[in-house]
Amino acid sequence: MVSVPKVSSAEPIKKYLEEGTLPVDKREARRLVYKAARYTLVDEVLYKRGSSMPLLRNVEKEEALKVLHEIHEGECGNHKSGPSKTRKAMRQGYQISHGYMMLCPVQNRVKWSQEVWGRINLPRHSLVFWIAVQNRLRTREKLQKYKIIDESHCLFYRRHTETEEHLFFDCSLAWLCLQQVKNWLRWGAESRHLGSLLRWIERTKISKFKKQCYSAALAALVYQVWHARNELLWHSKVMTADMIVRKIKEDVKHRVSCVRPKCVNTIEIEWFLAL
Template sequence: MFYTPTLAASWAVKYICKVKQLCTEKLLSTAWLTGTYYSIKGTYQSLEAQQYKTPWARYVWKRFTLPRHRFTTWLALLDRLRTKNRLFKYGIGDNNLCAICGGAPETSAPLFFDCSYSKECLNIALDWLEFRMRRISALHVFQWFRTYCKNSFKQKIGYATIAGTLYQVWKARNSVVWDHFVPTAASLMESLKFDVKHRILEIHSKKISADNRSWLISL
């Protein structure tokens, strides 16, 4: 069915043949190859439709959330951050323990927010927003805001704050690894509060209701 390139074929030819086979396997059809009309857009949309929809994407890609916070949160929820546990599997590093507390293997799950340090950061963030909850995973915290926070403005700020907290914890972790310095949770959260408030006032200032503006300024 598919052309098999010779050993002497260039890497480009080999790669094109490989992609053709992968696309056909993914689409479960050769119609995209044999049809009289080919559309790049149509093929892309067909391939995209096969992808698994991540239910947590709604929490990450929000305008209130700073881009760098979104990116780190996206990697954390995918469990794709270069944690010590992940690197240790490839023979990198002396151990796989959490760089901050050393109490468990460093993976996204305990780092956000089971680790005592990250839990302290989360509690400071929640106290700042005047919310109370008992959750130990980042995803559960996001889900709590979606379920129980009915004010959409406060909900979006909640998403932005939790994403920012993940970013600050990861930043602190990197500080420990590279600079051998552990910043205090309080100092991290002060930086986060400044970022969140000024981000929202910058992009959404004229559209905030009086009540929501008063609440935001009081934080």
């Protein structure tokens, strides 16, 4: 007598996710594809996407018996309801969160995310702002380092090397734009560097709406300075500080008018309308 090993019901799903293997019968194949959409593989282990939990591990009969045995023995030696047993099983180390953390590892948290990705910021402003904060803009100093270009001077002020620290805001043009934006917003921050201005917005004790407006204006300023630099580089178009600041005011005013929070008080609305 020959014993045939029993095939797990989850094995066809696992094979389909790994190799794309489908049954010959079209109806069974369609059913398998529909069912497999609710499953995923993590390190060759099959998980089901639960409605109330991130991932539910597929457990075979032997492993399930082991889990039930440990639940009913020792510290868990009672016979309560199903949900109670599930909670006890999780407390004993069978946690769905472990699988979730494998898919979403812990990242380094940053303090400037609220300012960079603020609701009032224009998306294109936030994107360039985010790249600039991480010091990843392709400045001429970096391009020369990679031997893509021969000169690394600033296009606005040729005596200095074009670095992100110089563009935001040691460059005379960028500094003049920053001063005009500060005067427009009646912004009392004395710093002239991007990182310091972000920390000032984060730590200062003003209303949330004003913080959002300052962040939106700073994001627009970074974007417009970088845009003016590219216009000069690629199209030989010179933009003055007044032109850049005028564009910043238009973008910020239009954006705030469209997505202004409803909970803003009358004093802050009057402050914004007076800008």
